Amino acid sequence: MRGADAALPTGLVAEQITAEIWAWVDSAPLRGLVRHFGGDHPVGDLAAVLAGLDDFSARHWDFRQGRERPDAREPVLDPGTAELVLGTATALGMVHPVPPARAAYAHLVVLGGLAHACVRRVGYAAHLLRAGLAVSGEVAVLGSFRPLSDWERRTLADAGLPADETEVDVLDTAVRRVFGVDAPAEQAGVDAGHPHHSWSSRTYRPAGLPPVRVLAAPSSEPDRRRAHTADTQRFWAGHVQLAPGDEVLMVTAPIYVPFQHCDALRTLALPYGCGIDTVGVDPGLADLAVLPEQTLTPGRYLQEIRSAIRSMRALHDLR
Template identity: 45%
Template sequence: MHGLGPVRLPHYDGRAAGPHSLLADVAAWTGSEPMRRLLEPHGGALPGTSTADDLAYLEAFSAVHWDFRAGRERHETDLAPLDPEQERLVGRAALALGLGADAKPRRRHYTHVLVLGGLVGSCLFRTRFAAQLLAEGITADNVTGVGGFRPLGAADFEAAAVSGLPCEGFEVDAIESTLKRAFDLRGEPRIDQGGDPHTAPGRAWKVATYEAGPVVVRAVAAPSSQPDRRRADTVDTCRFWADEVVDLAPGDSVLVVTSSPYTAFQHCDAIAHMGLPYGCAVDTVGVDPSILPEPHLRKAHTASGYLQEVRSTIRSMQRLYDAAYAAVQGRGVKAPSAAAR
């Protein structure tokens, strides 16, 4: 199996770099050999008429062949077995497409390190990874863990109990507890909050701020942009953080910390929703949960899991392509700063 060398994910170093290179990066990823090889077992082939057409084809194709969630949460999705040859192909292609762990930041200093939340186990090893990066020489002015008012479930409480982590009822509580452990935070934080997450989680928000020497550490949960329909999603949270908490601005740099196999799609979303609107540089790193030292946190990668996240990345590439194309056409709108709101 040859020709599956790594494909570069989109790079964005801020407004001075411009959006044109993003269009080229998305086109190269979409039409890459690893992607073409993934289509072959089902008789798929890119139309090749334009990047937008190729992305639309991939979105429709992946909805039929690679969507194993059926509306469920990721951790609730059943394993879909493939034959051994497909398993090998999918693993190699997914890694070539950027879904593997990338543990080395491109810069030595970032204005912001942004740790994405999730299940309690993910919060534990992502915040620990962020602290490890800073201990090994990466510097930052701010570290923020973003979560939400998702009620913790049985898997969360089990991971917390086994890890000896005190946890309250919501994901944002988990990200705060894991930040406190990872960065050895002492003392009481400053709490700014609004709404009631128990009765109206879509309207509730919270910012817990700790002063940790030269670094400010925060845990953030945002209100929803559609409060009557759903809780805040990642885009809501990142925009709330950017506008209301840190006033993200051109010239800033953001290091997003997550875990594989989510690195690629979350990187594209970060550029689309933070890099382009705010003019800041965005890098993304991810820890590999399959090699964690704790057996109760370790999670093996599966071929069907990789395919699911290839689909997620296709959809994120669509959003990024649309945002970059709008910026090239002069239709991109700068997000307002907190001072201007």
């Protein structure tokens, strides 16, 4: 799944999304993976297939069990299974990066994540802009007040980077370093006394480049959890006044492209009528070597295949 054409009527967009979800969940690699783990591929309409895959993946591939990604259990897999998982993830578009489909976008959105990913994604966004990608609106760097784990702080310290306290702190530090800016030109926010209720917005204006906004969103369910990706996307869309026909490029890591692309279709493309392309950081770029990519294990790929299934199910339920 790569993008949604905002120029199509709403009904045709829904048909396109349905067709792309079908192609992903009914693919031979995913069928083979389910079979290898002892399951039968679900039958029925798309809703039934997605529900069946959601249930199956919950039983076999959910190693987080509600925890943050760094705290997920790593399964013990034999070499043949590990090779099959990697091959499936490759076929499903979760391993190799692809370049942006367009030369110009209305907005460039960088999604937050673990500390090392925040640094690399901001660096990749700067690389795209300096390589000639045209952005007529703004660069939005989206995160939350999620506290960093001890592992993330150690990773930053080992790379000689500041030991920030939260995800949005890492994003803000990366923007200042990569874009060569010192202080925001505009800033706003609300400190509600709890990170799930609070928000902040800082806009920088690097010379010769679009404005860069670093945004920390509140949670839509503050009594239950921190802000997640969909919360940050919705919050940004309201701030930027996203318009029908806007083309938006999302930057994440290849492993997260399917699930975060579907989140963006659900929270941005369908409600606002904009187009979405989602790409992963190219790990081969020398200017991203300040903080190497974390090793991605077969268990991580299985977990994110499950994330993609769940995101596709939520998208299908909405459309």
